[in-house]
Amino acid sequence: MTTEDVTDRVSNKKDSDENLEDIKINQPKDTEKVKIYSTIAFIVVVVGIGFPVWWKTTEVYRVSLPNSQIMSLDHTTISIKSTVFVWGENSEVSVKDLQKKTFPYFWSLNFISIPSSVNAGSVTELVELIEKRGLLKSGDFLVIKWPQKFDNNVEFSDKRYAVVKTTASSDAIFDILNSHVLKSKQMESALENSHSITSRDTSISTKYEIVLTVLIQSPQTHKINFDPRKVAKEYITPFLSKFSTLTNATVKSQWKYQSRIDFTTKKIPDESKIKRHYSVEEHILPNIITSIESKIGSGISNHPVVNLVIYVPPCTQSPLYIYQNGAKAENSFVASSFGGILIYNPEEEQCIQQLETNEPIDVDVSLELVSKAFLRQLVELMNLREYFLVPGTNTLNLNKVEDESWQFDCLLRRNTLVYLSTTIQTLQSLVRLLDGISYIVINDDVGQSIIEANANVRKSERLLKNGHLKEAFEYAKKAYLASEHAFFDYTLLAQLYFPDEQKYAIYIPLFLPVLVPVLSSIKTLKKHFFK
Amino acid sequence: MEFSCKFLAIFLAITILTVTRTLGNSNVPQKFVDRIQKSNHTNNWAVLVDASRFWFNYRHVANVLSIYRSVKRLGIPDSQIILMLADDMACNPRNSRPAQVFNNANQHLNVYGDDVEVDYRGYDVTVENFVRLLTGRTVNGTARSKKLLTDAGSNVLIYLTGHGGDGFLKFQDSEEITSQELADAIEQMWEKKRYNELFFMVDTCQAASLYEKFTSPNILAVASSLVGEDSLSHHVDPSIGVYMIDRYTYYALEFLEKVQVNSQKTMGEFLKVCPKRVCISTVGVRKDLFNRDPDKVLITDFFGGVRPTKILSDPIDIEFTPEKTFEEVNINIPLEGAKPSYNFPSQFASELFD
Numbered sequence: 001m002t003t004e005d006v007t008d009r010v011s012n013k014k015d016s017d018e019n020l021e022d023i024k025i026n027q028p029k030d031t032e033k034v035k036i037y038s039t040i041a042f043i044v045v046v047v048g049i050g051f052p053v054w055w056k057t058t059e060v061y062r063v064s065l066p067n068s069q070i071m072s073l074d075h076t077t078i079s080i081k082s083t084v085f086v087w088g089e090n091s092e093v094s095v096k097d098l099q100k101k102t103f104p105y106f107w108s109l110n111f112i113s114i115p116s117s118v119n120a121g122s123v124t125e126l127v128e129l130i131e132k133r134g135l136l137k138s139g140d141f142l143v144i145k146w147p148q149k150f151d152n153n154v155e156f157s158d159k160r161y162a163v164v165k166t167t168a169s170s171d172a173i174f175d176i177l178n179s180h181v182l183k184s185k186q187m188e189s190a191l192e193n194s195h196s197i198t199s200r201d202t203s204i205s206t207k208y209e210i211v212l213t214v215l216i217q218s219p220q221t222h223k224i225n226f227d228p229r230k231v232a233k234e235y236i237t238p239f240l241s242k243f244s245t246l247t248n249a250t251v252k253s254q255w256k257y258q259s260r261i262d263f264t265t266k267k268i269p270d271e272s273k274i275k276r277h278y279s280v281e282e283h284i285l286p287n288i289i290t291s292i293e294s295k296i297g298s299g300i301s302n303h304p305v306v307n308l309v310i311y312v313p314p315c316t317q318s319p320l321y322i323y324q325n326g327a328k329a330e331n332s333f334v335a336s337s338f339g340g341i342l343i344y345n346p347e348e349e350q351c352i353q354q355l356e357t358n359e360p361i362d363v364d365v366s367l368e369l370v371s372k373a374f375l376r377q378l379v380e381l382m383n384l385r386e387y388f389l390v391p392g393t394n395t396l397n398l399n400k401v402e403d404e405s406w407q408f409d410c411l412l413r414r415n416t417l418v419y420l421s422t423t424i425q426t427l428q429s430l431v432r433l434l435d436g437i438s439y440i441v442i443n444d445d446v447g448q449s450i451i452e453a454n455a456n457v458r459k460s461e462r463l464l465k466n467g468h469l470k471e472a473f474e475y476a477k478k479a480y481l482a483s484e485h486a487f488f489d490y491t492l493l494a495q496l497y498f499p500d501e502q503k504y505a506i507y508i509p510l511f512l513p514v515l516v517p518v519l520s521s522i523k524t525l526k527k528h529f530f531k
Numbered sequence: 532m533e534f535s536c537k538f539l540a541i542f543l544a545i546t547i548l549t550v551t552r553t554l555g556n557s558n559v560p561q562k563f564v565d566r567i568q569k570s571n572h573t574n575n576w577a578v579l580v581d582a583s584r585f586w587f588n589y590r591h592v593a594n595v596l597s598i599y600r601s602v603k604r605l606g607i608p609d610s611q612i613i614l615m616l617a618d619d620m621a622c623n624p625r626n627s628r629p630a631q632v633f634n635n636a637n638q639h640l641n642v643y644g645d646d647v648e649v650d651y652r653g654y655d656v657t658v659e660n661f662v663r664l665l666t667g668r669t670v671n672g673t674a675r676s677k678k679l680l681t682d683a684g685s686n687v688l689i690y691l692t693g694h695g696g697d698g699f700l701k702f703q704d705s706e707e708i709t710s711q712e713l714a715d716a717i718e719q720m721w722e723k724k725r726y727n728e729l730f731f732m733v734d735t736c737q738a739a740s741l742y743e744k745f746t747s748p749n750i751l752a753v754a755s756s757l758v759g760e761d762s763l764s765h766h767v768d769p770s771i772g773v774y775m776i777d778r779y780t781y782y783a784l785e786f787l788e789k790v791q792v793n794s795q796k797t798m799g800e801f802l803k804v805c806p807k808r809v810c811i812s813t814v815g816v817r818k819d820l821f822n823r824d825p826d827k828v829l830i831t832d833f834f835g836g837v838r839p840t841k842i843l844s845d846p847i848d849i850e851f852t853p854e855k856t857f858e859e860v861n862i863n864i865p866l867e868g869a870k871p872s873y874n875f876p877s878q879f880a881s882e883l884f885d
Contacts, residue, residue, distance in 0.1 A: 234853035286838035290608040298610075301675060324842050333842045337574060340843075372849045380843060389847065397850040429722035437715050487723060490670045496659055496712075 063447025088145025340377030582693030
């Protein structure tokens with residue numbers, strides 16, 4: 001029974017085996033083909049579609065940039081065109097001589113002599129006549145050899161000309177042009193040392209805030225009669241508006257009471273009625289700034305801040321004088337990163353009275369004196385002295401500062417050069433960094449800024465070469481702002497947490513289970529095709 | 532003829548060489564050498580980071596506050612110190628001495644002081660914020676006081692403490708900055724000319740691994756321990772119940788406390804503050820990127836503050852005619868017969884959004 005069963009089963013098995021073999025014989029043509037095709041399809045999908053899609057979607061986004069163009073920018077190839085007109089006796093000879101002189105490499109100067117047929121009774125009339133002809137544009141200069149006698153060798157005007165003696169040699173004119181009018185040295189340093197110019201440099205930053213602060217340590221005993229708003233409105237704002245083409249400034253004012261300033265003073269007995277004064281040594285001044293800085297809250301502003309501080313010391317500590325090299329100096333000082341501080345001592349007699357009676361006193365602060373001191377500090381901070389102080393004098397007449405003057409041209413030129421060289425440097429360092437650091441993202445906005453900065457640098461250089469100073473400045477400023485925006489934009493770091501190593505670390509565990517069967521099936525494919 | 536010319540040229544070259552050699556030993560170039568050794572920075576900045584939180588990491592807060600205390604005392608203003616503190620130990624409920632953080636068990640020196648300005652605190656202390664700070668790419672709207680506004684004249688001190696490993700420093704128990712990211716950030720600072728010289732100081736385990744990838748010039752780096760070594764804490768205060776401070780910073784602070792503003796102590800001395808005998812770990816120093824000789828660099832070049840001031844002594848008359856403005860008078864004349872009218876503004880949201 002059982003054996004039969006067994007044989008039966010065996011035969012059954014045999015039957016089924018035969019059937020199987022039958023199927024197998026038919027299979028290679030259908031199923032195996034399907035198998036192979038499906039394997040190929042899998043490989044095509046994974047390698048041909050999946051891999052590129054993954055690569056593309058996880059790529060660090062970067063707009064294509066004109067890298068080679070940016071790297072070919074060079075601040076040493078900048079050339080500045082300026083036309084110098086000469087009028088007067090033997091002007092043709094002077095022009096010929098000047099053309100032979102060598103000016104620093106970045107100048108491409110054009111000397112033109114104005115024929116003596118253009119003539120007038122006075123210098124001003126003559127200049128008007130020449131201006132009417134459309135000459136003397138921004139960046140140009142006129143040297144007039146006037147027969148009248150002067151005390152000085154040269155008289156600079158507030159416009160775009162200077163008057164020299166008829167006897168002035170070409171060497172003398174060259175000297176005047178090179179060191180005073182064109183200020184080659186300053187231009188060269190602006191071009192070369194662009195890295196020393198910082199966002200804190202007042203004359204370079206395109207936007208900043210001026211904060212006038214009145215600091216009073218003991219308001220209970222000192223009532224200050226002073227209106228900082230008036231200083232701002234009548235002096236600071238009109239002064240700054242003269243430089244509005246260069247920078248944009250807003251003026252604010254504030255009072256600070258009860259703010260103790262920590263610094264060491266020395267009591268020095270003297271001959272005055274109060275019989276003593278206090279001194280603060282020059283090397284202590286940074287401490288005063290540090291102490292004041294923490295109290296006036298300049299960190300609130302989004303732009304660089306220039307502080308102008310007037311400090312009225314209490315009677316117990318006044319008069320207070322700054323000592324320099326063992327002698328009394330001016331009570332006003334500046335620090336480029338902070339601004340200026342003015343120490344304003346109350347009247348001596350009032351202080352004697354205050355110390356005796358302990359009654360509060362009225363301190364009348366001279367508006368004009370303080371305003372002038374603040375302006376002096378601003379002139380120092382903005383480095384205007386070099387440009388506007390007439391050589392050989394001590395008077396700086398700020399009323400005469402105007403856009404259409406050779407001094408302003410000079411300042412404009414300096415800023416243009418600084419902007420250009422800084423922009424070139426920024427763009428090139430950005431390109432170098434992009435090569436080295438793979439996770440930096442350049443999105444459309446930043447890419448646009450870079451392209452714009454590059455284009456504007458070129459435009460500005462071209463305008464400078466053709467003698468359009470004002471337009472060149474505008475483009476240089478635009479380029480500078482765009483390049484700074486591009487370099488410091490926060491989106492550059494969007495992929496900070498996802499550098500390349502992490503990309504593989506995260507995706508390999510995900511893809512491995514898919515890849516293993518695909519890869520192993522390549523072997524079967526190989527077997528199939530290369531039997 | 533040609534031969535004699537060549538000979539003459541060679542002879543001249545040799546004499547010039549020997550002359551310059553002998554000059555090299557005389558006094559004249561010494562002045563030049565000294566001038567190179569003198570720092571020409573115009574401002575100082577400090578970035579002080581404590582990357583770890585939780586009470587048992589009290590010592591890291593004490594570390595970073597020790598350095599904060601020193602740089603502030605030596606003259607770097609608060610506006611130029613960026614302090615990142617991942618946790619507030621002074622006000623931690625487990626602190627039995629509230630509002631105080633001490634650097635040793637005797638509790639003599641309260642490093643918390645009276646006036647600590649923390650720029651990034653708690654969960655703001657992240658790798659992202661740190662890198663953004665260094666590279667200057669802060670998110671729009673970041674306050675100026677939270678930015679590193681350095682320039683080509685800045686000497687920058689970077690101090691990091693927390694838990695580190697080979698090639699990384701852990702931030703907040705959840706993320707880490709790698710030595711590569713640090714090196715990249717500093718390279719970007721250098722490319723944009725945002726520092727003059729940089730002193731990099733780390734107190735973590737395997738700290739030396741953090742400065743290994745640096746390639747930018749003018750960096751002097753010191754680390755509390757070499758790769759493969761742990762950096763150890765100094766001692767426990769039983770009354771507070773935690774380790775007070777790490778060994779390296781403890782000895783660094785001990786040294787810095789003796790430094791005054793006009794001190795002549797050098798960085799060379801500072802690099803040797805913690806010999807292996809007291810530190811147990813080996814202090815790592817990297818000088819190859821640094822141009823000057825650390826033995827001639829004043830410690831105040833990095834820990835002190837300079838601020839060039841100028842007294843306006845030279846007589847210059849400013850002439851300026853002010854633009855007179857009229858006195859502002861507040862005119863407030865009540866209109867006769869006009870009754871003031873009052874009305875109620877709507878108070879319920881349902882009325883507002885009808």
